[in-house]
Amino acid sequence: MTPAKNAPGGAKGAPSAARRSEASRRAILTAAxxxxxxxxxxxxxxxxxxxxxxxxxxxxxxxxxxxGAVLLDAVLMLSxxxxxxxxxxxxxxxxxxxxxxxxxxxxxxxxxxxxxxxAAELADPAFDGVLRxxxxxxxxxxxxxxxxxxxxxxxxxxxxxxxLVAAREAGQLAExxxxxxxxxxxxxxxxxxxxxxxxxxxxxxxxxVVETALRGLRPA
Amino acid sequence: MTPAKNAPGGAKGAPSAARRSEASRRAILTAAxxxxxxxxxxxxxxxxxxxxxxxxxxxxxxxxxxxGAVLLDAVLMLSxxxxxxxxxxxxxxxxxxxxxxxxxxxxxxxxxxxxxxxAAELADPAFDGVLRxxxxxxxxxxxxxxxxxxxxxxxxxxxxxxxLVAAREAGQLAExxxxxxxxxxxxxxxxxxxxxxxxxxxxxxxxxVVETALRGLRPA
Amino acid sequence: MTPAKNAPGGAKGAPSAARRSEASRRAILTAAxxxxxxxxxxxxxxxxxxxxxxxxxxxxxxxxxxxGAVLLDAVLMLSxxxxxxxxxxxxxxxxxxxxxxxxxxxxxxxxxxxxxxxAAELADPAFDGVLRxxxxxxxxxxxxxxxxxxxxxxxxxxxxxxxLVAAREAGQLAExxxxxxxxxxxxxxxxxxxxxxxxxxxxxxxxxVVETALRGLRPA
Amino acid sequence: MTPAKNAPGGAKGAPSAARRSEASRRAILTAAxxxxxxxxxxxxxxxxxxxxxxxxxxxxxxxxxxxGAVLLDAVLMLSxxxxxxxxxxxxxxxxxxxxxxxxxxxxxxxxxxxxxxxAAELADPAFDGVLRxxxxxxxxxxxxxxxxxxxxxxxxxxxxxxxLVAAREAGQLAExxxxxxxxxxxxxxxxxxxxxxxxxxxxxxxxxVVETALRGLRPA
DNA sequence: GCCTAACCGAGACGGTACGTCTCGTCTTTAC
DNA sequence: GTAAAGACGAGACGTACCGTCTCGGTTAGGC
Numbered sequence: 001m002t003p004a005k006n007a008p009g010g011a012k013g014a015p016s017a018a019r020r021s022e023a024s025r026r027a028i029l030t031a032a033x034x035x036x037x038x039x040x041x042x043x044x045x046x047x048x049x050x051x052x053x054x055x056x057x058x059x060x061x062x063x064x065x066x067x068g069a070v071l072l073d074a075v076l077m078l079s080x081x082x083x084x085x086x087x088x089x090x091x092x093x094x095x096x097x098x099x100x101x102x103x104x105x106x107x108x109x110x111x112x113x114x115x116x117x118x119a120a121e122l123a124d125p126a127f128d129g130v131l132r133x134x135x136x137x138x139x140x141x142x143x144x145x146x147x148x149x150x151x152x153x154x155x156x157x158x159x160x161x162x163x164l165v166a167a168r169e170a171g172q173l174a175e176x177x178x179x180x181x182x183x184x185x186x187x188x189x190x191x192x193x194x195x196x197x198x199x200x201x202x203x204x205x206x207x208x209v210v211e212t213a214l215r216g217l218r219p220a
Numbered sequence: 221m222t223p224a225k226n227a228p229g230g231a232k233g234a235p236s237a238a239r240r241s242e243a244s245r246r247a248i249l250t251a252a253x254x255x256x257x258x259x260x261x262x263x264x265x266x267x268x269x270x271x272x273x274x275x276x277x278x279x280x281x282x283x284x285x286x287x288g289a290v291l292l293d294a295v296l297m298l299s300x301x302x303x304x305x306x307x308x309x310x311x312x313x314x315x316x317x318x319x320x321x322x323x324x325x326x327x328x329x330x331x332x333x334x335x336x337x338x339a340a341e342l343a344d345p346a347f348d349g350v351l352r353x354x355x356x357x358x359x360x361x362x363x364x365x366x367x368x369x370x371x372x373x374x375x376x377x378x379x380x381x382x383x384l385v386a387a388r389e390a391g392q393l394a395e396x397x398x399x400x401x402x403x404x405x406x407x408x409x410x411x412x413x414x415x416x417x418x419x420x421x422x423x424x425x426x427x428x429v430v431e432t433a434l435r436g437l438r439p440a
Numbered sequence: 441m442t443p444a445k446n447a448p449g450g451a452k453g454a455p456s457a458a459r460r461s462e463a464s465r466r467a468i469l470t471a472a473x474x475x476x477x478x479x480x481x482x483x484x485x486x487x488x489x490x491x492x493x494x495x496x497x498x499x500x501x502x503x504x505x506x507x508g509a510v511l512l513d514a515v516l517m518l519s520x521x522x523x524x525x526x527x528x529x530x531x532x533x534x535x536x537x538x539x540x541x542x543x544x545x546x547x548x549x550x551x552x553x554x555x556x557x558x559a560a561e562l563a564d565p566a567f568d569g570v571l572r573x574x575x576x577x578x579x580x581x582x583x584x585x586x587x588x589x590x591x592x593x594x595x596x597x598x599x600x601x602x603x604l605v606a607a608r609e610a611g612q613l614a615e616x617x618x619x620x621x622x623x624x625x626x627x628x629x630x631x632x633x634x635x636x637x638x639x640x641x642x643x644x645x646x647x648x649v650v651e652t653a654l655r656g657l658r659p660a
Numbered sequence: 661m662t663p664a665k666n667a668p669g670g671a672k673g674a675p676s677a678a679r680r681s682e683a684s685r686r687a688i689l690t691a692a693x694x695x696x697x698x699x700x701x702x703x704x705x706x707x708x709x710x711x712x713x714x715x716x717x718x719x720x721x722x723x724x725x726x727x728g729a730v731l732l733d734a735v736l737m738l739s740x741x742x743x744x745x746x747x748x749x750x751x752x753x754x755x756x757x758x759x760x761x762x763x764x765x766x767x768x769x770x771x772x773x774x775x776x777x778x779a780a781e782l783a784d785p786a787f788d789g790v791l792r793x794x795x796x797x798x799x800x801x802x803x804x805x806x807x808x809x810x811x812x813x814x815x816x817x818x819x820x821x822x823x824l825v826a827a828r829e830a831g832q833l834a835e836x837x838x839x840x841x842x843x844x845x846x847x848x849x850x851x852x853x854x855x856x857x858x859x860x861x862x863x864x865x866x867x868x869v870v871e872t873a874l875r876g877l878r879p880a
Numbered sequence: 881g882c883c884t885a886a887c888c889g890a891g892a893c894g895g896t897a898c899g900t901c902t903c904g905t906c907t908t909t910a911c
Numbered sequence: 912g913t914a915a916a917g918a919c920g921a922g923a924c925g926t927a928c929c930g931t932c933t934c935g936g937t938t939a940g941g942c
Contacts, residue, residue, distance in 0.1 A: 040360060133360075135416075136356050139356055139359075140353075145416065149418065171439065172438070178432065184418075185409055192411055198369065208398055215437075
């Protein structure tokens, strides 16, 4: 997962970026993360971000096309910062840097570990705020949804899929399983529960989802 | 699914409701549905709803504590209106009125039918708008999330679970499967894909999710 | 000055008045006086008056055409109540009931006494509030101004003029003085100073106005 | 009479004013004057002024603490614009610019001319509207009354007093007359009659007031 | 080592929507 | 059968942000 330092989120006729102030950029993204955590999406405004960041509003409008784009970059910054330390954004711990999910040879155990980590991350107010805000924007902004899919969702999906590919090659998954659907099956329930607050994001729930997804619902 | 005619969405110190104008109530909910479909969540405001409904703003504020509460009632109205006609809200067709999902004896076929119907519904702009708006509010408003869970999510979940219970009794599901998790597993991926626009909501996808969920990921 | 008990202030198609509740009427006028004194004109509303009076809003709208009309009746009620006790409304004390200003034979002394009393009354918060509110309405509502002129201003003017007529007959005023202008000259400055808060309403000011008006500005 | 271009009406913690838009300021004051003349005080609202001026509401709230303050500045703008052209605001024509009332040596004639001009101005719908609205606010807002006294009333009073001082020096007024009271005596009746619509503002009335005030009421 | 172009902070601007308040009318309920 | 209670459509209030637009100040190459 690249830090995306020079990629204004989807801007078209963006300025040259040559003179762009990295300090302001970081201050803005940090402020966005903090505010999202403190006041929630509903009260998260451009003016508040600018004020918190000690930045003029124009500096935000110059480099990002929308609040959602700021949030996307903010989440990418977080995920980049975490990547080397073993964590993805809301998607589990990586044992081998940003390049993949852990692979101990035991798929079920690895998936449980990853989902437990994801659950913990989603329960962490520091992440919950921004992610919720970003998701809110993504839901209602197709253009942002594209950027989100491309820059955050796709890499994560590929990472997850990669682990499943390895498992299939190790004979732990059926040959004819659609791995994209499999990823949805494994990670979908957790995301849903988090977004809709449909219940506590416990390790037990994570485990049960993995177990059920792996073995299916039919009787033996 | 009850029409919820007399239940202001989560209001606490609400007025007596005795003198409440049913005509205004319906006009407001209808206007909310229409506007959500036409202009999207971002531009959906109380003033616009009131104007479209031919109603004073205070009439909205008097009976609903938030825009989200209006949207919840609006969706409940839609779901109530549809219930007798064979449709749930974003959750599939009912063969036997509001009391349950279709049960032909063939679980897989029934689930595919339901998920296909749900996918179609979510792709229908008329439903997409309100549901997206409602979900957006639910994500960011814990109080609304409670009301949503109680009045919309819980009944639908029970209905789905009911079908699975019947299937288990018919020997089509393993005895030790956690049916709540099973419901999440089956319906979660579709909801996610819809919300995040992660891909087209096709019948094929619906089928594949059902198949994969039922038989699991492991090799035979 | 008659109490004006049955005269809705300028209403045209007013109800029959036969069944009118005297208790409600008094409660409304009293509430108007009190509220005007407490919260001032800017915050004086029909709803507040009705609530304070323990009366339905419709009871006010049924009998008075405007807030100003209520205030006019309220002031008339006050002036009626005071009349027998020797006081007019904002226009000085009466020694001989409601029929006239004091006449001791000494015009200057009598006028000073009356103006001093008026000044005191205008400085009294209990009167200041209603009178200010009423005047405010009168300034901006020609219809109310007519009713005000007829029912409050005219009688008071006549009373003042009456004292001047008596003085002229006693040889204390020049024969060719226009007594209506004389009244304006004597009472105008005080009213102005009150309305515009142009200075303190002291007895000294009252005395000086009387002296100056009586003897004129030219050198002897 | 100074144009008061840079004096927001009584604002306390007002912004720096450095970047203030003069165009907006003029548009607002002009709109206030026009609307006051057209719809009257009762229907004169901030929103209407902003809309007419083509200005955001906040631009009014940013620079003026109240509607009355806007009206005061509006009247000052009018008076400033008129000053050089020979007219005061509701207070008579100036023969010698903004520095004083006409002085032909004949006090009575001069005062009559001034009061006639004032009467004409008060009868002019263009002035009547704003002045009535401003006066209404002044009556009910002590803070505004202070600003009014300082910025409009005091200069005008000084101007009037100045003419009387000159007259006294010319031997046309008694030495011991209180000139402040004299000013009230001369100008008070006209103001009152205008405000309360106590009668037509004719030249005859103006003349009679001047004559009566100058010579007093007592017999020769 | 200036010149000049950009980005920067700040914040005023024309707007829109908010949630509250009150208006004057209309309807229901309890006495 | 009257009037209190109060819901209703309407719309202004004053506030908060939106996204755009100047402002000077400062910075960083290109000369």
